[in-house]
Amino acid sequence: MMKFWLFLERLDRRWIYLAIGLSVIIPLIFPFNSPTTITPPTVNLWNYIDSLAETGKPLMVITDYAPSTSPELDPMSRAVIRHALEKDIPIIIYGGLYPQGFGMSQRVEQYVIDEMNHKKVNGDTIIYGEDWVLLPFIPGATAVIMGMGDDFHRTSPEDARGNSLSDLEVTKDVRRLGDIGLIVDISGSSLPRLWLQYATTRYGVPVGVGTTAVSAAEYYAFLQTGQFVGMMGGMKGAAEYEQLNEDLIEVKVRRVASIAMDAQNAVHIFIIIIVILGNISFFVMKKNKARRF
Amino acid sequence: MSISTNLWVWLAAFLTLTIYSFLYKDNIMYKFAEHLFVGASVGWSIAIIWHLTVFQYIIDPIKEAVLNKDVLGFILVLVPTIIGLMYFSRFSRSKGWIARWPIAVTMGYYTGISITPSIETNIFKQVEGTILTSFNPGSLGSWWALLLLVGVVTTLFYFFFSVKHAGFVGRTAKVGIWFVMIAFGASFGYTVMARVSLLIGRIQFLLHDWLGIIK
Amino acid sequence: MLFKRTLPLLVVFVLGIAMMIQYFIPHPISQSFKEGADNWIRIIGAFAIVLGLASFFHVHTRKIMRKNKDSIFSVVAIVSLIGMALIGILGKDGLDNWLFSNLYSYIIVPLDATMFSLLSFYIASAAFKAFKARNAMAFALLVTAIIVMLGRVSFGSFLNGLVEWIMVYPNTAAQRGILIGIGLGIIATSLKIILGIERSYLGGE
Numbered sequence: 144m145m146k147f148w149l150f151l152e153r154l155d156r157r158w159i160y161l162a163i164g165l166s167v168i169i170p171l172i173f174p175f176n177s178p179t180t181i182t183p184p185t186v187n188l189w190n191y192i193d194s195l196a197e198t199g200k201p202l203m204v205i206t207d208y209a210p211s212t213s214p215e216l217d218p219m220s221r222a223v224i225r226h227a228l229e230k231d232i233p234i235i236i237y238g239g240l241y242p243q244g245f246g247m248s249q250r251v252e253q254y255v256i257d258e259m260n261h262k263k264v265n266g267d268t269i270i271y272g273e274d275w276v277l278l279p280f281i282p283g284a285t286a287v288i289m290g291m292g293d294d295f296h297r298t299s300p301e302d303a304r305g306n307s308l309s310d311l312e313v314t315k316d317v318r319r320l321g322d323i324g325l326i327v328d329i330s331g332s333s334l335p336r337l338w339l340q341y342a343t344t345r346y347g348v349p350v351g352v353g354t355t356a357v358s359a360a361e362y363y364a365f366l367q368t369g370q371f372v373g374m375m376g377g378m379k380g381a382a383e384y385e386q387l388n389e390d391l392i393e394v395k396v397r398r399v400a401s402i403a404m405d406a407q408n409a410v411h412i413f414i415i416i417i418v419i420l421g422n423i424s425f426f427v428m429k430k431n432k433a434r435r436f
Numbered sequence: 437m438s439i440s441t442n443l444w445v446w447l448a449a450f451l452t453l454t455i456y457s458f459l460y461k462d463n464i465m466y467k468f469a470e471h472l473f474v475g476a477s478v479g480w481s482i483a484i485i486w487h488l489t490v491f492q493y494i495i496d497p498i499k500e501a502v503l504n505k506d507v508l509g510f511i512l513v514l515v516p517t518i519i520g521l522m523y524f525s526r527f528s529r530s531k532g533w534i535a536r537w538p539i540a541v542t543m544g545y546y547t548g549i550s551i552t553p554s555i556e557t558n559i560f561k562q563v564e565g566t567i568l569t570s571f572n573p574g575s576l577g578s579w580w581a582l583l584l585l586v587g588v589v590t591t592l593f594y595f596f597f598s599v600k601h602a603g604f605v606g607r608t609a610k611v612g613i614w615f616v617m618i619a620f621g622a623s624f625g626y627t628v629m630a631r632v633s634l635l636i637g638r639i640q641f642l643l644h645d646w647l648g649i650i651k
Numbered sequence: 652m653l654f655k656r657t658l659p660l661l662v663v664f665v666l667g668i669a670m671m672i673q674y675f676i677p678h679p680i681s682q683s684f685k686e687g688a689d690n691w692i693r694i695i696g697a698f699a700i701v702l703g704l705a706s707f708f709h710v711h712t713r714k715i716m717r718k719n720k721d722s723i724f725s726v727v728a729i730v731s732l733i734g735m736a737l738i739g740i741l742g743k744d745g746l747d748n749w750l751f752s753n754l755y756s757y758i759i760v761p762l763d764a765t766m767f768s769l770l771s772f773y774i775a776s777a778a779f780k781a782f783k784a785r786n787a788m789a790f791a792l793l794v795t796a797i798i799v800m801l802g803r804v805s806f807g808s809f810l811n812g813l814v815e816w817i818m819v820y821p822n823t824a825a826q827r828g829i830l831i832g833i834g835l836g837i838i839a840t841s842l843k844i845i846l847g848i849e850r851s852y853l854g855g856e
Binding site: 456617 | 725740769775
Binding site for chain 3: 154156159160163164177182183210211212213214242246250281282283284285287303360361363367377404407408410413414415417420425
C-alpha cells in the first residue's frame with residue numbers, strides 16, 4: 144500500500160494533465176444531459192430583463208471581456224441578447240471600456256443575428272437599428288460612463304457602422320444613461336463594479352452582471368444589498384439562463400453552456416477525488432516519516 | 437462526423453494544439469504561437485484605436501473646428517492632444533519629466549471622481565446591507581443576518597493591522613479568519629469551475645467546429 | 652522644479668478637488684466642466700495606449716539587436732503586429748474588412764483562449780500537489796471548496812441549498828469585510844494623492 148502512496152507523491156504532473164483532458168473530452172462525446180438547477184441570482188436577472196418588455200426601455204449588454212474568458216462569457220452574452228430579441232426589447236450592444244471587448248461584441252452580435260435571421264421567411268426576423276445597435280469602442284474608461292450619464296449622443300455620436308445615434312430607432316431617444324432600462328455587464332474583471340459605482344450610484348441606472356466564476360463569490364456582497372439586480376456566475380450561470388430561455392420563452396437553440404456542464408461534472412468529481420487522494424497520501428507519508436524518526 | 441473544410445478553422449485548430457504542446461514540454465512551435473499572439477493582438481488594438489479613437493476624437497473634431505473656423509473648439513481638442521503627446525517624453529532620459537503632466541491630469545481626474553461614488557458603493561451600501569435588518573428572534577433569516585454582521589465585523593478586525601492582534605482584538609480577528617477561510621474555499625471552488633470552462637470551450641471548438649464529432 | 656514637480660502636483664490637487672466638488676453641484680457650469688474633463692481624459696487616455704505600443708517596440712527591437720537564439724520570436728511579434736495593424740488600417744471596409752475579421756476570429760481568439768485554458772491543467776495539478784489540510788483552518792477551506800465544487804454541478808445538486816447559504820452568508824460576510832477595507836484604502840490613497848502626500852506615480856525626482 145505504501146508503494147501506492149509513494150507513487151502518488153512522485154506522479155508526473157503530465158498524467159494529471161492527460162486525465163483532465165480526458166475528463167473533458169469523454170463527456171462531450173458521450174453526453175449524459177445533466178439537469179440544471181436554477182439559482183436565485185440568475186432567475187432575478189432573467190425576470191428583470193423580461194420585465195423590460197413592458198417599459199419599452201432598451202437593454203444595454205456590455206461585453207467587457209477579452210477572448211481569454213470568452214468560452215465562459217460568450218454563452219451568457221448570447222443567451223441575454225437572445226432573450227431580449229425574442230421579447231422585442233431593444234438592445235444596445237457595447238464592447239465596454241477596453242478595445243478587446245469590441246471584438247467580442249462583434250462576434251456575439253454576428254452569432255445571435257445569424258441564428259435569428261436563419262429562420263427568416265419574408266426577409267430578416269430582426270433588423271439593425273430597429274431591434275439592436277452596436278456601439279464602437281470609446282476610450283476613457285470611467286470618463287465614458289460619466290459622459291454617457293450626462294449626454295449619451297455626445298459621448299458616442301455614431302454607432303460602430305458610422306450611423307448617427309439620433310437616426311437609429313433604438314438609440315434616438317436615449318439621451319442619457321438614465322433612459323436605459325438595464326445595463327448587463329458581462330465581464331471577467333472588476334469592471335462591473337465600475338458600472339455600479341458610476342452608472343448606478345451616480346445616475347441611478349440598474350446594473351445586472353454576468354461574470355466568470357472567479358469573480359462570482361465576490362459579487363454576492365453586491366447582490367445581497369440589491370446593488371446588482373441579478374447575476375450569472377460562471378458557466379453554470381450561463382447554463383441556467385439558457386435553461387430559463389428554453390423553459391419560459393421556448394428558445395430552442397444549441398445550448399453551449401448546458402452541454403459543457405456534463406464535462407464540468409466529470410472534472411469537478413475528478414478534482415475532488417485527486418484532492419482527497421493527495422490529502423490521504425500527505426497524512427500517510429507524514430505518519431510514516433514520524434514513525435521513522 | 438463532418439470535418440471542417442474551412443481553412444481558417446484548420447489554422448485555429450493548429451494554433452490551439454500548438455499551445456497545448458506546451459503541456460508536454462516547452463518547444464519552438466509554442467514560442468512561435470505565443471509571440472504571434474502578442475504581436476497580432478497589439479496590432480489589432482492599434483487598428484481599433486486608429487479608427488475609433490484617433491479619427492473620431494482627434495482628427496475629425498480638429499477638421500470640423502478648422503472648417504467652421506471654431507477657434508475655441510480647435511483649442512479644446514488641441515490642448516489635450518498636446519498633453520497626451522507629452523507621454524512620449526518617457527523615451528528621453530533628460531526630458532522624461534514632461535510625462536508627469538498627462539499623468540497629473542489623469543491622476544487628478546480619476547482620484548477626484550472616484551472618492552464619492554466609492555464611499556457610497558463600497559462602504560455606505562455595504563454597511564447598510566449588513567445592519568439594516570429588523571431582528572425577529574423567531575425568524576431563521578434574522579439569525580443568518582446576525583451571522584453576516586458578526587462575519588463582517590470580525591473580518592474587518594482581522595484586516596485591521598494598526599492594532600496588535602492580542603486580547604479581545606486577537607480573539608475577534610481569529611473568528612474573522614474562519615469566515616475568510618470559508619470565503620476563500622468558496623472562491624477556490626468557483627475558480628476551478630472558471631478554469632475548466634476555458635478548457636471546455638477550446639475542446640468544444642476542436643470537437644465541434646473542427647472535427648465535427650459532437651453536436 | 653516648478654514645472655517638474657510643483658505644478659504637476661498643483662494640477663492633481665486642483666483637478667482632484669474640482670472633480671470631487673462637481674459631484675455635488677448639478678449646475679450647468681459644473682456639468683459642462685465635467686463633460687469637458689471627460690472628453691480631455693478620453694483624448695489623453697488614447698495616447699497612454701499608444702505609449703504602451705511604443706514600449707512594446709522598444710523591448711522587442713532591443714531583443715533583436717542582441718541577436719540571441721530567441722531573437723527570431725521578437726521578429727515574429729513585430730511582423731505580426733505590423734501586419735495586423737496595416738490590414739486593419741489600410742484594408743478595404745476598415746474594421747469590417749474580411750481578412751482583418753478572420754485574423755481576429757481564427758488567430759487572436761483561439762490563441763488567447765487556449766493560452767488561458769492552460770490554467771485548468773495547472774489548477775488541477777496544484778490542487779493535487781499543494782491543497783493539503785495542514786491545520787484546522789486549511790481543513791475548513793478545503794471542505795468548503797469541495798462542497799462548492801460538488802454543489803455547483805448536477806452530481807451534487809442535493810448540496811445546492813447549502814452552497815447558496817455559504818455564498819450568501821459566510822462568503823458574503825468575508826467578501827464584504829474585504830470590500831469595505833479596500834473601499835477605505837481607495838479613499839485614503841486618493842486623498843493622499845490629491846494632497847500631494849503620495850507622489851510615487853510621478854516617478855523619480
